[in-house]
Amino acid sequence: MKRTAFFVSDGTGITAETLGHSMLSQFGDIQFEQITLPYVNSREATEQAVARINDSARADNAKPIVFSTLVNEEHREILAGCEALLLDMFAVFVGPLEQELGMRSSHKVGQSHSIRDHEAYRIRIDAVHFALDNDDGARTRHYDLADVILVGVSRSGKTPTSLYLALQFGLYAANYPLTEDDFDDLRLPEALMPHKDKLFGLTIDAERLAAIRSERKAGSRYASARQCDIETRALEALFNRYNIPNLNATELSIEEISTRILAKTGLQRRLQ
Amino acid sequence: MKRTAFFVSDGTGITAETLGHSMLSQFGDIQFEQITLPYVNSREATEQAVARINDSARADNAKPIVFSTLVNEEHREILAGCEALLLDMFAVFVGPLEQELGMRSSHKVGQSHSIRDHEAYRIRIDAVHFALDNDDGARTRHYDLADVILVGVSRSGKTPTSLYLALQFGLYAANYPLTEDDFDDLRLPEALMPHKDKLFGLTIDAERLAAIRSERKAGSRYASARQCDIETRALEALFNRYNIPNLNATELSIEEISTRILAKTGLQRRLQ
Secondary structure, eight states: OEEEEEEEOSSOSHHHHHHHHHHHTTOTTSEEEEEEEOOOOSHHHHHHHHHHHHHHHHHHTSOOEEEEOOOOHHHHHHHTTSSSEEEEHHHHHHHHHHHHHTSOOOOOTTOTTSOOOHHHHHHHHHHHHHHHHTGGGSOOTTGGGOSEEEEESTTSSHHHHHHHHHHHHOOOEEEEEOOHHHHHTTOOOGGGGGGGGGEEEEEOOHHHHHHHHHHHHTTSSTTOHHHHHHHHHHHHHHHHHHTOOEEEOTTOOHHHHHHHHHHHHOOOOSOO | OEEEEEEEOSSOSHHHHHHHHHHHTTOTTSEEEEEEEOOOOSHHHHHHHHHHHHHHHHHHTSOOEEEEOOOOHHHHHHHTTSSSEEEEHHHHHHHHHHHHHTSOOOOOTTOTTSOOOHHHHHHHHHHHHHHHHTGGGSOOTTGGGOSEEEEESTTSSHHHHHHHHHHHHOOOEEEEEOOHHHHHTTOOOGGGGGGGGGEEEEEOOHHHHHHHHHHHHTTOSTTOHHHHHHHHHHHHHHHHHHTOOEEEOTTOOHHHHHHHHHHHHOOOOSOO
């Protein structure tokens, strides 16, 4: 069974996609072809969107599912004419909100993912550059500025998590790889000691680590089951010894790792 | 006028926040204190969430606004007892979807931002590492693997955009800074010539560029109005000469730049 889902937005489409993905994930048995129609912010663009949705309806011989975050009333009326199940976020939620808040909404389009102010933009960009400059233990002299320093073995997800924390929350996240040298005597590297309270550990199951490493260096000692087993055990012992909060990241997405770090540490985001 | 908004989720909270931010941005005059309650996935956690919401209601002397993406029926019933305006995404959208699709939804919690499969995870991580390795013109020998190569002057948003394209869409995005040397004879650098069809340009208003650069090197020639004016003009001439698609990024967020690049180039994302 195949269905087409559309995410229609007057801006980036990110809200419509997020809402839509979330709802569609509740119907895992169905294969949805997913089409994002962003920047639908004119009469013409809306009519084109309707035409495209109706083409899909005919091709699939089934109603497409349309998640819309359009705000403009004229455009929403045009979209309402499409041959689809239309799930209109604005229509559903704005009424109760206006009533509770005792005011009309602004009906401004494209608000959600636009630049709110230059200060927020600067915080975000600075956080990204901090993550880049302090990736993979490249430098340790700026750790006094870090909000968090992720530690773990190679390929446990430290780098993408640091970048996500920067982009999404404006946090200054460094990361530092722990290696065999550190495991030999079960001591934290000297560079980390003054910043022990900023450390957060990522652990990973040995089997999964071996699979990830094998994708890049198949047959190497680095990717062997034995080596991965030794490293993951030593890592956990090190975290225990120094009482470093940590998380098993094996089956977690970058979003899950990042939001769980916030929840576990109580770290305050710099961007809402 | 102050109000508190809660984003309540059984998972990361990203969907609830995205939905909530989008709706709240329609009421720009109100200052919302925003509180995310992620991983509300037990009876106890839900009761704690209700208590916290009710505390806010008393403190503000006004109903909080609660955006919920909870899926579990028992937990949704508990949450429905809170003293707030409850906007329940699941309640609103799952009924029409079940009816149209002719099936019950899975009611599985935490689906939306979890790892769907290891292959998708690998694509994403590889894309992030590609962006890092090919940031700021550091290397050019892997450009045959790139989906897009962003070009522009220093501090026009190339790096965060590359990373966002990688994290969000799994795209292989490199970036290369164009400098005075390239503007002197209005020629593209040799390294870019074989990949001309992958180039995408970011432009920025001279005034804004000067402001950004001044934040880091105030009073320098690099940050001067004159220098920024010369560079931005030369850049546009270069883009025109080589017919390079481009975008003025001055007032755009990273999300807007990224999604407009997709829309303008027709580039297909590697991740949904």
